[in-house]
Amino acid sequence: MADLYRRYAGYLTAVVSRYVSDRDDVKDILQTSFVKIFTSMDRFEYRGNGSVKAWMTRITVNETLKFLKRDEKFLSAEVVGIPDSGTDEVPDADGIPAAVIQDMISRLPQGYRTVFNLYVFEEKSHKEIAALLGISEGTSASQFHRAKAMLATKIREYRKRNE
C-alpha cells in the first residue's frame, strides 16, 4: 500500500487539483480515494501495464466528481454572464511548463475546468460528459470551448509576459 501511495500520490494530487482548488478539499478527496483504492484491491482486475494507474485515476476522478456534484449548481451557475468568446484560438501549450499549465487550468471557472478536464485528460466525449454531470451536450460543448478560449488567452498572456 505504501509503495502504491508513494508512487501515485503526487500524480493523483495533480489530477484532483485540476478539478478542485481548495487544498483541504483536495486532501479530503484524496483520502477518500486512497481508502477506496486500498479497500478495493481484491476487486482490481489487472490488465497489463497502465491498468493500475488507470484504475486509481478512475476511482480518484469519480470521487472528485462526487464531491463536485454535491453542489448541483456549480456548472450552470457559472455559465450565466460569461459570454462566448467566439474565438477559435487554441491553447498551444508548447514550451509552457507543465506546472504553469496546471495552474492555469486550476484557475478556470469550476464548471469550465470540470468539462475541460474530462474532455482532455479523461478522454470523455461531450455526450459522456453530459451524462456524467447531468448537463446537456450543448452545455458541455459550450463550456469546453469557453474553457479552451480562456486557457488560450492565459497562455497568450503568459507568453507575452515572458518574451
Added chain:
Amino acid sequence: MNDESERDRQAGYDGDWVGGLREKMRGYSMDEPEGLWEEISSSEEIAGLPYLRKGRRRKVARIAIFSASAAAALALVLTLAHVPSEPHSSGLQVQASAGTDCVQVLAGSSAPLMAAALSPLPDHVEPLADPLRPHRSSVGEDSCLSSQAQGQPLPSGADGFDDYVSADSGNDTSAEAEPDDIMTDAGERDAWPDDLLQESRVGRRPEGKFSSIISTDLFFSNIPGSAGRSSGYESLFASPVTLTQDQVYKIVTGSDEAADGSVTLYSGLDEVGTDVRHRQPVRVGVTVGFDITPRWTVGTGLTYSVLATDITAGSEDRHYLTERRLHYIGIPLRVSCTLYGKERWRIYAAAGGMLEKCISGRDDIFYVVRGVTDSESSRSVVEKQLQWSLNAAAGVQFSFTPHIGIYAEPGLSWFIDNGSGIENVYKDRPLNFNFECGLRFSFR
C-alpha cells in the same frame, strides 16, 4: 463548407492541441497534501473495517475486546519483537490503534495480485512502509523522486506503466472496481491473467481483505472420553486411585459401621471391581499464529485443560467413588500449511506438539454404602512430570470479516507416556482423536 466537414476539421484541430496538452501533463505530479498518508493509514477502513461503519462496530468491538485483548497485546509484543530492526525491509508496519483492540498493519501488505501488478516496476523501487520517508540509494530513485518532489513531470516511461490516456492503451482504462462509479464502463470485468488467477486459487491463503499476517485463536477442544472396567479383588489394589488396605478390607468384609450405625453384612455375592470413566477433557486456549509465508504459518500460545476422571472401586453396594480433576497448562507449537484458500474459505493442515504441565490436581473421595455417602475426603494430586504430545489436524476456516472467522479442526493426538502413574485419559488413550473449534482473529 457544410457543418459536418467543419466539425471534422475542428475535431482534428482539437486533437492536435488536446493531444499535446495531454502529453505535457502526462505523469505531472504535485506534492501531496501534508499529513495525507497519516490520515489514510490511520483510517478504520484501511484496517478492513468498513462494516463497522454500519453500526456493528460496538458489537464486534465488544466481542473482540473481551476475548482478544490479551491476545492482541501478546501479538503486538511478539510482533514487535519479531519485526526486523529495519521495518521497511518487509514493508510491514504494525500499529496498535488507541482505544481499540485492533492491531493494524498499515502498509506493505498489499495483495499479492496487486504486487504482481506492480511487478513491472523498476528494480530500484522498494516497498516503503512510510512513503513520506526519504528514499535512499540508487541514482534511478533519486532522479525519479526528485522530479516528483519538485513538481516536475515524471520522465516518460519512468514508472514502467503506459499512461492510460495514451491512444493505444484504451483497453487499460477498463479496469475498474467501483460498482457505483460514475465512470464505469459496461463490460469491463474480465479475468485476471491465468497465471495470477491460478496462484490465487491454489495452495495459498485467500488474498486481499481475507489474508492475514497474524492470527489469534480462541478455541475450545476436546477429545473423546473413555471408560473401562476390571473385575476382581485385585482390581481394587490396581485401581487408578490406589486404595489402602483398610479401605479394601472395608469393601470386602463390610466390617465397618454404616452411616446409621448399623453393622452391614458382608455380601460375598456382590461383584467387586473397578470402573474407570474418563470424561471428555475440555481445553480452551489462545494461540497466536504468524504467517512466515503466504502459505505457511507458525503458531504458539497458551492452553488450559481440565481432565476429569471418575473411578469407582468396590461393589455396587459399597464402593469408593473418586472424582479426580487435573488441571493442565500447555504451550503448543505447530506449523500449518494452507492447502486451499479462496476469499472467505481456507483449508489447511497442521502439525505440531505441545508441552503440558499439571498445575493442580485433586481427588475427592467418597465412600458410598448402598447409595449413601458414608464418608468423604480429598487429597491433592501432584504430577511432576511434563506431558508431551504430538498432533496433526486438518482444518477449515471461514472468515465472516477480514478480521474475524471461525474454524474447525478435527485431528489426531498422541500423548507420550510420561511415566507418572497418575491415571488420566492421556494414559488411557495415548492415541486419540480430538476436535477443536474456535474464533480466529486475523490482523494484517
